[in-house]
Amino acid sequence: MTSRSKNAVRSYETEIEKSREESNWKKAVELALQLKARSPQHESLAHFLIGEGKLEAYLDEWPPIKENIDRAQRELSEARGYLTLATDEAGKKAGVALDAHLLLGKLNFACGVFDDALKHYKLAELDTLTEKELPVRSLRIVAESYAIKGLCLEQTALPGSSSRYKQAEREAEMIRSFEVSSELSLLYLQRAGGSSAGAGATLETALQRAPLLHIRAGRLQAAIDRYREMLTAVESVSTQSLRLTLARQLAEVLMRGVTGQVYKAPQKTSSPQQLQGTLSRRRDEHVSEGPWKPKKYAGINQFVPRNEYEEVVLLLLVGEAMAVRDAVLSQSAEFEAAREHSLQNAVAVVDLLALASVRWGQLALVLESLERAMKFSFGCAHIWRQRALATAAAARCPAAAPALLPAAPAALHPGTPAWNATVRALCVSRRSAPLLKDDAALRLLAANTCYRAGWIEEGMELADAALAIEEARGGWLLARCYLYCGVGRQMKAQKTNSRMEKESENEASLRMLLKSVELDDNDHLAFYHLALQYMHVGMLNEAMDATRACLAARAECGGGLRLATALWASACAGVRGSRALAAARLAHHHYPAAEWPLFSLAALQLVWESGEAALATGKELLKLLHGEADDEPAPYAELDARSDSLHDDTHSNRDAASIRAESAGAYRMERALSEGASSLSARKPKSPLAEQKAHAWLLLADLCLRLDRVGAAAGCVSEAAALTPFSHLVLYTRGLVHAASAEWDEARQCFQNALAIHPTHLDSLVQLGATYYSLGWLRLAERTLREAGSLQPTRADTWRRLALVLAALGEPAAAADAAAAALALHPISGEPLPL
CATH class of the missing domain: 1.25.40.10 (Tetratricopeptide repeat domain)
Incomplete structure (x- = not known):
């Protein structure tokens, strides 16, 4: 009979332990009540298990946050009674008094009684616990205890008369509690594997709190090391979402506060076999520094970043891969909350990746990331806007020196990479526009893309839409909208074949450009295009005044220098010839990698200097072009404005009689x-x-x-x-x-x-x-x-x-x-x- 009773108790204990590890608290409480009825000598253990089950069941439904304090004080009285019973002498003999004090600390934290929580941790001698192997459930209890202790220390302020030493001691104790909690939390998640529901709000807060406290105290490197310690821990199912958050936070810290002079590369973790000089055949070696330390990756071929750029991009690429993997694709209403949460995580990482990649000239990474984001960003205006910006920037790169708002479009041939990139940019911008009904900047960007490709009517349509948006709300882009509308009509006037239509478009362009200058008298591009329009209609004095205003707003404006050269050269007087030469030389000084100043300088030298000087300039131009043949487009191309006089003569009139059949x-x-x-068949490729x-x-x-x-x-x-x-x-x-x-x-x-x-x-x-x-x-x-x-x-x-x-x-x-x-x-x- 005695043997049967012992076997029954053991079976109860086994089932209870299994229920605790699986967080099945309802079943754990039922089994504990049965254990108490069957075996009175295990009453203290039963009291502890009942109190634990009721506490954890409540916290699963109502997390320990400020808004739930009043409810916790009402509904956790029964759990408090059972746990308090487990702290008596019988509980100490049964070995559950220490765990009961730890759970009472958690209960008091949920009730908002932070001082009582700290008292229970002191009674449990939390700071002097011996580091030894613990069961999975005990690991979580201890990890949460350290986390709650740190949170309680934050909530309970020292008296105002406390010395700086005591304040520093309190801060150090707080950080140590969070660090120990984070290590135990990672170890618990590794050992729990897929059986656990997750870390929970308390442990996740502790994992992120220690680095933030280091940053607040000015110890940036300590915060970075803390992040690295957590990210090098072996991944488990429960840490995937947490690792995404940590990787994003570390990338933000590196981008905001670290430069090349203070950056310290992470140290590679070595396995014991590597330290002994023995090569392991396993792909990854997991090492641990102690019973309370999580396992870490230590591989032979482990990549270690050498500078902050590599580390930031690596973190964001890994984070972006995790965010895309965890994205919710279903559009059902039942998954709306999960879908919104996963989308927010992905958007945050993609935005950071865009900032880092564009800063370091890696636009291809941004485009690839946004392409992957398309599969879960249906109807997301922000993602589509980011993609529109990225594709527009990519469309500008392949061109051979297109300028911002050029006077005439560069030649784009169907099938070329530049053509494909421009078509893609326009398609994405048009797809994004319905999602962003009041975004004038996006439409101006699309209009700029159209102007570059020579699609003048489409660009004018988009610019007019942006102007309507800004006029309706009196936005700050109103001057720039008038500028884009004026440029579109300026280009159309140069390309049209009807004289009446040409005069009408010239008049409309001049009116809009004057309005743009009136609204913003410090915009050098508006003055440049106004001067160009004056030149088109033969008003050279007004063109010179607008050119001077353009150069006053931006002295190094390439378009303004180019117009000044042409205007000074339009008369034959010697003093104006010298001024035209000076303007051409100044343009060449500001843009040494550009070819157009040398074109103008050679033509001017032929008239006002000598033929030999002009030939020397022409040879310098050829040398420059041969030197640039294998290079990327020069950076000046983004600053100046170009003319089409070398590419196209746009004067035509369909109304005039043709002299040829x-x-x-x-x-x-x-x-x-x-x-x-x-001769093309024998010629080498272009x-x-x-x-x-x-x-x-x-x-x-x-x-x-x-x-x-x-x-x-x-x-x-x-x-x-x-x-x-x-x-x-x-x-x-x-x-x-x-x-x-x-x-x-x-x-x-x-x-x-x-x-x-x-x-x-x-x-x-x-x-x-x-x-x-x-x-x-x-x-x-x-x-x-x-x-x-x-x-x-x-x-x-x-x-x-x-x-x-x-x-x-x-x-x-x-x-x-x-x-x-x-x-x-x-x-x-x-x-x-x-x-």
């Missing part, structure tokens, strides 16, 4: 392209910066022609043709070379081929008329020059040449009118300067 134009275009393609190099060779050809070096000019044209065989500029310059050699028929053919490719290239049209005049084909010359005059009425050399043709035709009155127009226009226009 459609069939003849098609035939000449086919012939021009076939001539360019004839080199980087091919267009810029070709323009440099054409500049040298023009300089050689003006110095009467026709043979050298022909060689420069051949070099340019090898780089860009289908360029109308190459055919145009080749025609100039033939004209310099009086080879009028070959020159005519070159100019016609150039016009077949680019029907509105004004220089080719004027030179074709001059070639007809030299050939004696006066009526064709008159017709060609009159078409050029209809395309650009303010160009003086067109009327000058037309006057010569009309005089040769025996029409003195018409010739006199053309000559008078040329004299009237010469101070305004003159010979165009390459920009």
